[in-house]
Amino acid sequence: MSDDPPEHRKPPRREFITGISAMVIGAAASVVPLAAGVAALLDPLRRRRSGQGMVRVTKLSTIPESGLPKKFTVRTDRVDAWTTYSDTPVGAVYLRRSPDGVAALNVVCPHAGCFVGLAPDKSRFACPCHKSSFDLKGVVDDPSSPAPRNMDTLEVEIRNGDEVWVRFQNFLPGRAEKTPV
Numbered sequence: 174m175s176d177d178p179p180e181h182r183k184p185p186r187r188e189f190i191t192g193i194s195a196m197v198i199g200a201a202a203s204v205v206p207l208a209a210g211v212a213a214l215l216d217p218l219r220r221r222r223s224g225q226g227m228v229r230v231t232k233l234s235t236i237p238e239s240g241l242p243k244k245f246t247v248r249t250d251r252v253d254a255w256t257t258y259s260d261t262p263v264g265a266v267y268l269r270r271s272p273d274g275v276a277a278l279n280v281v282c283p284h285a286g287c288f289v290g291l292a293p294d295k296s297r298f299a300c301p302c303h304k305s306s307f308d309l310k311g312v313v314d315d316p317s318s319p320a321p322r323n324m325d326t327l328e329v330e331i332r333n334g335d336e337v338w339v340r341f342q343n344f345l346p347g348r349a350e351k352t353p354v
């Protein structure tokens with residue numbers, strides 16, 4: 174006597190395979206639009222990261238000829254995910270006349286992100302949070318400073334004779350190397 178089930182009780186094999194195939198194709202077909210939707214949803218965020226560029230900060234004539242650094246607010250259009258805010262403060266820089274023209278430093282301390290100030294005698298930069306100290310070029314000048322690197326330099330361009338443009342960028346604090354945010 175055979176143990177095989179009667180013919181009418183056997184699973185319909187062809188239908189089973191056809192059903193599985195349909196499920197796989199259906200799942201694959203739904204993944205593609207889903208991925209495209211997610212990409213479209215995240216697109217403004219990607220554009221925001223790649224949208225950092227030169228920002229006009231001030232006129233050359235406003236920077237002291239003495240070589241002392243002066244602090245300037247950086248204003249530009251800011252894209253926050255899906256919204257654009259026009260002419261908004263996005264940070265600040267110290268600008269200083271240098272033999273090459275103008276040098277720019279981000280005011281944010283590379284230790285933990287506080288705003289670095291000028292020392293009262295204006296001979297150096299001093300961070301109020303944990304006492305990091307930098308010379309006027311932004312170089313750490315006190316070995317006991319907790320800052321893991323110098324202040325962050327930024328690219329500067331003088332355009333049309335008197336316009337000071339800065340490639341404004343923030344960098345991650347707490348690291349020895351400059352890592353753009």
Ligand code: FES
Pocket residue numbers: 282283284285286287300301302303304305319320
């Ligand atoms: S944040 Fe500047 S020394 Fe800590």
